[in-house]
Amino acid sequence: xxxxxxxxMTDAIEPRGDLALQTLAMPADTNAxxxxxxxxxxxxxxxGASIPARAxxxxxxxxxxxxxxxxxxxxxxxxxxxxxxxxQKRGRSSMRYGVEAWITRMPSGExxxxxxxxxxxxxxxxxxxxxxxx
Numbered sequence: 377x378x379x380x381x382x383x384x385m386t387d388a389i390e391p392r393g394d395l396a397l398q399t400l401a402m403p404a405d406t407n408a409x410x411x412x413x414x415x416x417x418x419x420x421x422x423x424g425a426s427i428p429a430r431a432x433x434x435x436x437x438x439x440x441x442x443x444x445x446x447x448x449x450x451x452x453x454x455x456x457x458x459x460x461x462x463x464q465k466r467g468r469s470s471m472r473y474g475v476e477a478w479i480t481r482m483p484s485g486e487x488x489x490x491x492x493x494x495x496x497x498x499x500x501x502x503x504x505x506x507x508x509x510x
Contacts, residue, residue, distance in 0.1 A: 393462030397424030424459030
């Protein structure tokens with residue numbers, strides 16, 4: 377895929393996966409530079425992808441691994457943050473999701489992919505032990 381002049385790869389593509397979560401970046405979530413704290417964004421991605429993981433597992437899940445976290449651009453206060461989750465692999469008890477965070481910058485309506493990562497969840501029982509997926 378090639379980019380149009382002045383366009384970056386993160387802007388040229390559409391989100392992969394299904395809409396999992398949408399929220400607003402608020403002032404309480406900023407770092408010392410006034411941008412949204414990366415840990416907050418990672419937490420939103422984990423929360424978002426856990427929703428389809430819980431649905432697939434029909435119960436509790438635990439995040440066991442996050443890999444390849446890449447931050448493309450800063451999130452600003454007032455940006456609408458949208459999390460997309462794409463099931464990449466299903467194991468006996470584990471689920472691997474590609475997760476993307478996109479923002480819609482208000483009031484311009486510009487959309488950008490800001491972060492992406494892979495989250496791995498395991499279905500767990502009431503005692504916290506792994507269990508097979510249904």
